[in-house]
Amino acid sequence: MxxxxxxxxxxxxxxxxxxxxxxxxxxxxxxxxxxxxxxxxxxxxxxxxxxxxxxxxxxxxxxxxxxxxxxxxxxxxxxxxxxxxxxxxxxxxxxxxxxxxxxxxxxxxxxxxxVAGTLAFDHDEILATARERVASKLEYTRLGRSFLPPEFTLAQLRGVYEAVWGLDIDPGNFQRKLRSARDFLESTGASAKPAGGRGRPAEVFRPIGEPFDKLATPIFRSAM
Amino acid sequence: MxxxxxxxxxxxxxxxxxxxxxxxxxxxxxxxxxxxxxxxxxxxxxxxxxxxxxxxxxxxxxxxxxxxxxxxxxxxxxxxxxxxxxxxxxxxxxxxxxxxxxxxxxxxxxxxxxVAGTLAFDHDEILATARERVASKLEYTRLGRSFLPPEFTLAQLRGVYEAVWGLDIDPGNFQRKLRSARDFLESTGASAKPAGGRGRPAEVFRPIGEPFDKLATPIFRSAM
DNA sequence: ACAAAAGTGTTGCCACTACACCCATGG
DNA sequence: CCATGGGTGTAGTGGCAACACTTTTGT
CATH class of the missing domain: 3.90.79.10 (Nucleoside Triphosphate Pyrophosphohydrolase)
Structure with missing residues (x-):
């Protein structure tokens, strides 16, 4: 075991x-x-x-x-x-x-x-299963936040979704979708320095709600 | 084990x-x-x-x-x-x-x-987990058909969804949703005797597509 | 004729995509 | 002032819930 x-x-x-x-x-x-x-x-x-x-x-x-x-x-x-x-x-x-x-x-x-395809034992299979699971979980749970520190910006969160799903997401639509999701995010009021040095500072958010619970309205996997 | x-x-x-x-x-x-x-x-x-x-x-x-x-x-x-x-x-x-x-x-x-709450060992917990899982699976897979024989009517299939989800579903909307779902159902052309003796005979369907694969467009859990 | 179940039409609403546009900062 | 990323506005589309309506049978 x-x-x-x-x-x-x-x-x-x-x-x-x-x-x-x-x-x-x-x-x-x-x-x-x-x-x-x-x-x-x-x-x-x-x-x-x-x-x-x-x-x-x-x-x-x-x-x-x-x-x-x-x-x-x-x-x-x-x-x-x-x-x-x-x-x-x-x-x-x-x-x-x-x-x-x-x-x-x-x-x-x-x-x-x-590393996919190179691991010992049946770990390639386990990894593939895990990858599918985490991609699904992003859709219908709040798991995405667990990739980030306790305070983060929407751009960082978008980066998580893009990395896991392997597609580009429209920043504007992502913004609205996540802000309007119930029991997902809470604004701290603070601002973060822009990512690449340039650009408008981003609003900083905090997670609310249980990460594993199902979302009332899923975040669909699409280009947005 | x-x-x-x-x-x-x-x-x-x-x-x-x-x-x-x-x-x-x-x-x-x-x-x-x-x-x-x-x-x-x-x-x-x-x-x-x-x-x-x-x-x-x-x-x-x-x-x-x-x-x-x-x-x-x-x-x-x-x-x-x-x-x-x-x-x-x-x-x-x-x-x-x-x-x-x-x-x-x-x-x-x-x-x-x-039986929920009366079983031996931790089987109540297992049953509860299973119940949640099957309800979810109806949404985003073709599992619902596995409750029925190889040929069935949409009314029978609706009965499955209603039983598992514990809610009433609008027959008309269910009809359209399932007929338009890709790789889900195929008409056999045949007609079945109406359920309670009365009523118009129903069209008979056959499953197509893999039962466990994810649906392109989920069947949402709602009254419809 | 009437009841009951199958199936279709219709309407209004809402969510989502695409894309244009303003905002706020660093260089 | 320009580039860059953050964030908002908006129009078109499409799906869906609600419900009226037609079809086809048994009694």
Whole structure:
């Protein structure tokens, strides 16, 4: 019984995933998702969070963790005993604050498009499932905010949607749609310095409402 | 490692679930979801289908099975060893053809509203999760058809949506919405006898397209 | 003829896309 | 003053809910 965790972040406008280099025998040297065995009497969710912190030194705070799917094909692990893995999906705003201070193993952020198809075990399949899931969740939950710090601008949030969905979104329409969404955003009144140095300063927002609850009116995936 | 299966059907206009009476010790005599231990080297999905047939004698054909969620709280089973269960969700048109010819245990269809809150183990939680999932799936997949035989009328299909969502749907609007949905229905040209004996005969349809794939345009949950 | 269920027409409303346009800042 | 990004206005389109209406059967 193991847990594997797919952690996503948006880095440089691209969807990135946290991967670790395996040190031990099955697939030694290959990249894999962080994860490991579930302790006796340990909650699955706790195991996922623990493995993540242990293997990657990621900041557990602000981490949105959710069960993704269980992978249990009898031949999914080369080792003699059967290994069933519960995969978790996580999203974090703290993409910078990882890798440092971990134990031995290397943990790095990599663009999803680059690692897809190269991972150990059946982790490619897990990653693909996670990617679909997170794209869906952006539509009908408030998950998108979990990619960002506690205060952010609409342009930053738009960047998240664009990175995950892989399409360009009309800034004006995105603005209206998100401002009018109920229990999603709250203005702080403050202004942020413009992104590229130039441009009008943006209004700063704060999340309101539960990130995993369903939205009354979804945010549809389209160019807008 | 176990699997539990939530099988839904629509009976007499209400969402019904298949439950079995437990014969053995933990929760003996109580109602529970069908399920059992996963065999060595057995695929999880296969285990779910096998347990279902063994315990309920249900017709495996035409059964839409999908992984729901994994329940692994350390104290979810009273027995000394830990039991992690992968829950599956199934939907069937063959609600009549069960119960008969099974081995010993009693398997019956019960309205979900009646059994909710009375099941053994954490099966109430599993049932609640399944109920939410199936309601969602009706919106953005073609799953609704899996409640019906290979040929059916739009009135029957509307009955499924009404039962699962617990609301009344305008027949005219439902008609148009489903007829215009792409890769969903195909007319057979035939006519069916009217439901209550009276009324105009209905056109008979056949499913087309994959039941689990996402719809291009969702069927929204509303009174219509 | 009447009731009941299937199916079609119609109207008003609202959300969304596309795109033009103003606002506020840095250089 | 120009470039750049933030934010608002607006017109056309399309989908949808509500409900009236026609069609086709059984009694």
């Amino acid at each position: 193991t847990v594997d965790v797919v952690v996503f972040a948006v880095l440089d406008g691209a969807l990135a995933v946290l991967v670790v280099r395996r040190g031990e025998d099955p697939y030694a040297g290959r990249w894999a998702l962080p994860g490991g065995f579930v302790g006796d009497g340990e909650e699955l969710l706790d195991a996922a969070r623990r493995e993540l912190v242990e293997e990657t030194g990621i900041v557990g705070d602000g981490l949105a963790l959710e069960q993704l799917k269980t992978f249990g094909a009898p031949d999914r692990d080369r080792r003699p005993h059967r290994v069933v893995s519960v995969a978790y999906l996580a999203v974090t705003p703290h993409a910078e604050a990882t890798t440092a201070g971990t134990d031995a193993e290397e943990a790095v952020w990599r663009p999803v498009d680059e | 176990t699997v539990d299966v939530v099988v839904f059907a629509v009976l007499d206009g209400a969402l019904a679930v298949l439950v079995v009476r437990r014969g053995e010790d933990p929760y003996a005599g109580r109602w529970a979801l069908p399920g059992g231990f996963v065999g060595d080297g057995e695929e999880l999905l296969d285990a779910a289908r096998r347990e279902l047939v063994e315990e309920t004698g249900i017709v495996g054909d035409g059964l839409a099975l999908e992984q729901l969620k994994t329940f692994g709280a350390p104290d979810r089973d009273r027995r000394p060893h830990r039991v992690v269960s992968v829950a599956y969700l199934a939907v069937t048109p063959h609600a009549e053809a069960t119960t008969a010819g099974t081995d010993a245990e009693e398997a019956v269809w019960r309205p979900v509203d009646e």
